[in-house]
Amino acid sequence: LVRLRARLAQSQNAFGRGLLTLLSSDKLDEDVWEEIEEVLITADVGVTSASQIVEGLRTKVKVLGTRTPGDVRSLLREELVAHINPDLDRAVRTEPHGDRPAVIMVVGVNGVGKTTTTGKLARVIIGDGHTAVLGAADTFRAAAAEQLQTWGERVGAPVIRKEEGADPASVAFDAVTRGIADGVDTVIIDTAGRLHTKTGLMDELGKVKRVVEKRSQVDEVLLVLDATTGQNGLRQARVFAEVVNITGIVLTKLDGTAKGGIVIQVQRELGVPVKLVGLGEGPDDLAPFDPETFVDAILE
Numbered sequence: 001l002v003r004l005r006a007r008l009a010q011s012q013n014a015f016g017r018g019l020l021t022l023l024s025s026d027k028l029d030e031d032v033w034e035e036i037e038e039v040l041i042t043a044d045v046g047v048t049s050a051s052q053i054v055e056g057l058r059t060k061v062k063v064l065g066t067r068t069p070g071d072v073r074s075l076l077r078e079e080l081v082a083h084i085n086p087d088l089d090r091a092v093r094t095e096p097h098g099d100r101p102a103v104i105m106v107v108g109v110n111g112v113g114k115t116t117t118t119g120k121l122a123r124v125i126i127g128d129g130h131t132a133v134l135g136a137a138d139t140f141r142a143a144a145a146e147q148l149q150t151w152g153e154r155v156g157a158p159v160i161r162k163e164e165g166a167d168p169a170s171v172a173f174d175a176v177t178r179g180i181a182d183g184v185d186t187v188i189i190d191t192a193g194r195l196h197t198k199t200g201l202m203d204e205l206g207k208v209k210r211v212v213e214k215r216s217q218v219d220e221v222l223l224v225l226d227a228t229t230g231q232n233g234l235r236q237a238r239v240f241a242e243v244v245n246i247t248g249i250v251l252t253k254l255d256g257t258a259k260g261g262i263v264i265q266v267q268r269e270l271g272v273p274v275k276l277v278g279l280g281e282g283p284d285d286l287a288p289f290d291p292e293t294f295v296d297a298i299l300e
Ligand code: GDP
Pocket: 108, 109, 110, 111, 112, 113, 114, 115, 116, 117, 147, 193, 252, 253, 254, 255, 256, 277, 278, 279, 280, 281, 285
């Protein structure tokens, strides 16, 4: 968490500094409130949430008669944390059920960081003393299976793959079968992210899920979103949420953007918690998402 905070603080600096500068203005007048709202919108918090956060803050400042920048800062902190909702269950379910492994499907469009997240997540599971098998169900690009293979070798997890163009569902089935045979704790399935048509995507992810359910159950469907893609990323998220039941969001590339406000917007839109964040390309650059640590990093 200390590292998470340091990493986030680096990339969210512009966002936080803007807010803190405004809070230390001599007079908290209409212009300042408007500017705060603008900084929040620029950071991808979303128009509705930005306006609610500023309204909430204004009301509190007024009721409490607070003026010092320090006090206003802690009220803003409260307001931001409340909007991220600290009460949501953000645990990733990786525990096996008896002799059946937990199964996690990783979904999202190409390039958002699915394969990288699959590898990093396996690293966390193995680091905790558990076992994992990876399924390379993105069979449309040979490079995807290659890349997952490299991750498997790096973190010490077997990778189930087939030739390019093979049925993604059959790869998923084999991965779960292998997981059962080896008594593995968690099977992670890296899927293809071709957003060609909504029905195509729905058929494909639906089939992977149904086939997995012949052997075990799907415990998590993690939607991976690139934090740097803003509205475009949100549009993609909506399509995925329509075709499959998302249980959690992984927000990647938070290390390269000051637009961390997307956390608030995406949770609000999808009604699903951000569970993990990607903070770099390395094997240890995946962290559980913690609202308070996140907000503290912004307001550092
Ligand atoms: P996929 O097509 O969705 O499987 O995406 P990949 O896993 O291949 O990732 C695409 C690119 O994004 C790769 O160059 C990754 O190294 C990079 N990437 C993934 N996650 C992160 C992250 O959290 N931070 C940064 N900076 N880069 C990332």
